[in-house]
Amino acid sequence: MDHSERLSEPKLIACWQQFCAGDKSAFGEITELNYAALYHYGTRFTSDRDLIKDCLQDIFLEIWEKRAALSYISAIKPYLFQSLRNNLVRRIRKQVNFFEIAENEILHEVSPESDWIINETDQLTAQRMKRALESLPKRQKEALYLKYYENLSYEEIALVMGLQRQAVANYLQYGIQKLREYWQHAIIFLIIIRETSWY
């Protein structure tokens, strides 16, 4: 699903303003548009899906309650990500004292988009790359996720994660450096490109 794509900014902002003025249908639209991306971000922190859904219901109801005071917000997506993060992290801290990173548990992932040049070699590279990424500190991983998967800017990531911009820049730089060391040492396999059907 194409959930991390942004709605055209002017449209989203117009929708947000309607919602701040008390328009429930606009609120429903904002909720629906962002739900899947927020949910996926939530899976960075916990594998407890019901907890994520609970948190999402919480934050959206909270946002609805204080809608009149939110019309100043222009970076809507980062604001929502930040709200979810704060709420989720607070709840998880209550439960346990550390983040549970669910993604590491699943080793054999088959996603629809990974079937484009599938062969055993790829599976191997993918596994290694995954392991390389897993060796990174969780905040670096999170910053990389927000930058590359959600396409947020340094400033927006800083807002979401409650960091200084410089700290985000450092996290990303180290993260990329680490991955680069990995890919430079990795054996380059010759990839056989399958002539794929043209549908």
Next chain:
Amino acid sequence: MIKFSMNNYKTFEVKDWIEDNRFQSWVFHGKEDAFWQQFLHENPLQSAGMETAKEILLAVRGSQDTISGSEVKQQVAKILDAIPEDGRSQWWKGNWLRFAAMLLLMSGIGFGLYENKHYTALFQAIIAPIVENASGPEMVEVTNRSVDIKLVNLPDGSSVVLKRNARITYPVTFAKNKREVSLSGEAFFEVVKNPAQPFLVYAGSMVTKVKGTSFSISANDAEDEVKLVVKTGVVEVSAREQGRRSASSVSEKRILEANEQVTFNQKSRIMSTKMLDKPVLIGLPVEKQDFEFRRTPLNEVFASLEKTYGVTIRVNKAAISNCTLTAKLGDEPVLEKLEMICAVVNAKYESRNGVVIITSEGCEY
């Protein structure tokens, strides 16, 4: 207006690939797959770097623990339900039509009982904006009154080639969960792939549902039969109850694949299918065109697109006289085809008022 420019993909390294938005949307969402397959095919030396970049991006994304569109809707409904009522009717859920009708009725009663024009005016002032909503989203209607074919680009980028007197109606912006258009007459469709937002064509009393494919429809008002032929992909056709549009009113369904034709008799409501040698229904060149080019001069490629789609392409012919194209294009809508061609030959295009303007610095050899 769509603008597109080509990056220097041929000199890209892993670090460049992972930063490239277009590459990212291919890896994450499978966007423009045909373009990238073609690029890989023509630039085999780039494939290793691209593969590494892909693995990095997928590792960064992590496991794909996604939530389905229907569950999102369910969760959103739950959230909306949890909002305390503030006296207003929940018209965003679809009750607003009844609400509006009730107000109308009330205004009628008010008028009848008291004959008080002031009150009626007041009621009408309240009703007006609601009734405006009731007419649904803003619609666009295009009829091809010319002798030639006419190209219509839909809001999602899909293209429709209308034959003479054919008429298409579609909303200015499609609904989030579906793309609905109505057709009368004969037309050829190339639909942008988006499984999350099915594309529905209402033609006479037949409904056609596709996810991204190309096909022709013939639905002339004067004829009892509605016909459809599939060029590529898969479509689902069904009969629709008179005057209704909801999917729930749908009875029989037929799944059709390439080169299959369905004929639906609107009177007897009988559907029959048959296999064709070539997917030709309404005699348009685009129905059987395969868009395969081998070192074809670019000017010829554009001329062929102009003829096939009835679109006007403006380009400095002298500037691209050196350019040739080797590509196999599929059933992408015309704008997507132009985008791919431009990417390969390092050009830009703009679509303005139905005219495509191409700017290119030419090709070096």
